[in-house]
Amino acid sequence: MTSYRTRLAGGLIAASALLGGGLATAAPASAVSPASAEPAATAAALRGTAPACVRRDVIKHRKYVKVTNNCGEAMHLKVVIDWGSDSPCLTYQPGEQWEWNWGRGSYGKVVTC
Numbered sequence: 001m002t003s004y005r006t007r008l009a010g011g012l013i014a015a016s017a018l019l020g021g022g023l024a025t026a027a028p029a030s031a032v033s034p035a036s037a038e039p040a041a042t043a044a045a046l047r048g049t050a051p052a053c054v055r056r057d058v059i060k061h062r063k064y065v066k067v068t069n070n071c072g073e074a075m076h077l078k079v080v081i082d083w084g085s086d087s088p089c090l091t092y093q094p095g096e097q098w099e100w101n102w103g104r105g106s107y108g109k110v111v112t113c
Helices: 005-024 041-048
Strands: 054-059 064-068 077-084 091-094 097-101 106-112
Touching: 054 106, 064 077, 064 091, 064 106, 091 097
Parallel strands: none
Antiparallel strands: 054 064, 064 097, 077 091, 077 106
């Protein structure tokens, strides 16, 4: 009679062999996002931290941020709150500003969306 440990170890080895084989034969990821038909690298770059022309005035202990678009074009932005609810993605025209307060978590950053 085999012990529980022996059966468990044998099952883990078999499972890892199957998974390892599956990963080795997986097809490479496509360079084009099917939803937008634009290169994935370009789409990822558009959703990063907001550029320096977006001003952030943060008062962390009051859980308050004012975001101002000082860029020369409209920007789609949102405030990321670590361990809390993010702001909605909003469109800011040049010179436009918006204030956001949050209840739980702490200020993370402003990102494009």
